[in-house]
Amino acid sequence: MTISGIILAAGKGTRMKSGLPKPLHKVAGVALVGHAVRIMRIAGVENINVVVSSDLANSDALQSALLPRVTISVQSEQLGTADALNSARSAVEAADSIVVAPADMILVTGEIVRQMITTHEESGAHATVLGALVDDPSGLGRIKLDASAKPVGILEEHEADEELLQSHLINTAWYCFDNNWIWNALDLVEPAETSEVYLPRVIKSAAAAGRVRAVVSDNGEMGQGINDRVQLSRVETIMRQRTNEAHMKNGVTIQDPATTYIDIDVEIGADTRIGAGTHIGTRSTIGSNVLIGPNTQITSSKIGNGATVDGARVINSVVGEGATVGSNSLLRAGSELMPWATVGNLAEIKNSVIGSGSKISHFSYIGDTKIGVNVNVGAGTVTCNYDGKKKHPTVIEDEAFIGSSTMLIAPLTIGKSARTGAGSVVKFDVVKGDTVAGVPAKSIKSK
Numbered sequence: 001m002t003i004s005g006i007i008l009a010a011g012k013g014t015r016m017k018s019g020l021p022k023p024l025h026k027v028a029g030v031a032l033v034g035h036a037v038r039i040m041r042i043a044g045v046e047n048i049n050v051v052v053s054s055d056l057a058n059s060d061a062l063q064s065a066l067l068p069r070v071t072i073s074v075q076s077e078q079l080g081t082a083d084a085l086n087s088a089r090s091a092v093e094a095a096d097s098i099v100v101a102p103a104d105m106i107l108v109t110g111e112i113v114r115q116m117i118t119t120h121e122e123s124g125a126h127a128t129v130l131g132a133l134v135d136d137p138s139g140l141g142r143i144k145l146d147a148s149a150k151p152v153g154i155l156e157e158h159e160a161d162e163e164l165l166q167s168h169l170i171n172t173a174w175y176c177f178d179n180n181w182i183w184n185a186l187d188l189v190e191p192a193e194t195s196e197v198y199l200p201r202v203i204k205s206a207a208a209a210g211r212v213r214a215v216v217s218d219n220g221e222m223g224q225g226i227n228d229r230v231q232l233s234r235v236e237t238i239m240r241q242r243t244n245e246a247h248m249k250n251g252v253t254i255q256d257p258a259t260t261y262i263d264i265d266v267e268i269g270a271d272t273r274i275g276a277g278t279h280i281g282t283r284s285t286i287g288s289n290v291l292i293g294p295n296t297q298i299t300s301s302k303i304g305n306g307a308t309v310d311g312a313r314v315i316n317s318v319v320g321e322g323a324t325v326g327s328n329s330l331l332r333a334g335s336e337l338m339p340w341a342t343v344g345n346l347a348e349i350k351n352s353v354i355g356s357g358s359k360i361s362h363f364s365y366i367g368d369t370k371i372g373v374n375v376n377v378g379a380g381t382v383t384c385n386y387d388g389k390k391k392h393p394t395v396i397e398d399e400a401f402i403g404s405s406t407m408l409i410a411p412l413t414i415g416k417s418a419r420t421g422a423g424s425v426v427k428f429d430v431v432k433g434d435t436v437a438g439v440p441a442k443s444i445k446s447k
């Protein structure tokens, strides 16, 4: 059987009180709509269409929130969830079944969605709904059961009678539908008193034909939605806990999970240890036997096996195998530490390559620079890369020794094994093997 997914993400999200549309709010580094896509993909749903409002349809923010091969439909007016689904009608024509999801129920797991699909397909139902038993059902639609515990319909809180309001069985708004059945059923849905058309109303007609099923999770987390920012933070906490536990089960030591913030889509190798107060941003890759933290921030970066990043910030950079970044140092975009390179304390590195075995052990600024192997950069060295208008490059070749507090006025090349004296201001290229000192620096080799 072929299956397609539709994510409804065109709602106004009024309760977020935000200029940002709700589907783009992030949990653990990924937009809500991106979470829904990931859950579907884990459940085995490849073809996915997202229904959005017209202002979001062409936005870069939406594109970067989605994974590749996700298509988009537009709901031009927010007339309710049934109307939103209708907007994707032509996008899923080829499928036998469709999985429908909201953008704001992201603690549902791929596993239970897979189970819903299996139940749906094996039973030949017109509609299968994913329910959850929750402690606090307030604000959510309730699944109404008959005397034999079969679902007969779904009612929103404002439509439910006293007896149904006592029920803790809520509608997660994840469904599986027969693609040959759903569209006629949608056409027959009458608007509610709010004048919106409610998708859950199709369950009543499927039940009338005896063709409805429910898969119910007794894990209350699955029924935790996001309508406001308090719920957003609750979901964030649960998501992080799940992520931390998955890494720990894979062999990663996390000293204090409560203060460790690992986004989703982060890979971490076994025997890596993460100290308290660490943040690791989405799409980062961390090797095995790495020491991270305490109090470290890694964003969109790759950290090699056996490296150490201790109390530093690493942004869009690469730290090679066995390399070290020390406390209060900052690696900015485009930096690469080759294997066994060292950046010690209070250094800032931007758009630079630091060769294997080279050391920048103490406070320094290195920008737009290429450093060869086994170079020593003394404390307080600055690459003066900016002349007020343009940035210029610096090259420091293998085995060079840069004395403390050297000012390297770029563009500049320091040749292989060359040396600069402490406090020198180097304006002109230094040839291989030469030693320069002074302000401005001159060769002192022959003296």
Ligand code: UD1
Pocket: 008, 009, 010, 011, 012, 013, 051, 075, 077, 078, 079, 080, 081, 083, 084, 101, 102, 103, 104, 105, 139, 140, 141, 142, 154, 155, 156, 170, 171, 172, 173, 197, 198, 199, 200, 225, 227
């Ligand atoms: C909906 C369900 C409710 C369920 C709850 C679970 C309806 C009528 N009710 O309520 O039974 O318990 O989800 O979270 O469906 N959307 C659109 N276009 C619209 C309206 C909504 O795309 O015109 C999207 C929203 O962006 C959201 C999803 O549909 O992702 C659900 O809409 P929302 O307004 O959050 O519905 P709830 O009131 O939470």
Ligand code: CA
Pocket: 102, 104, 225, 226, 227
């Ligand atoms: Ca909702």
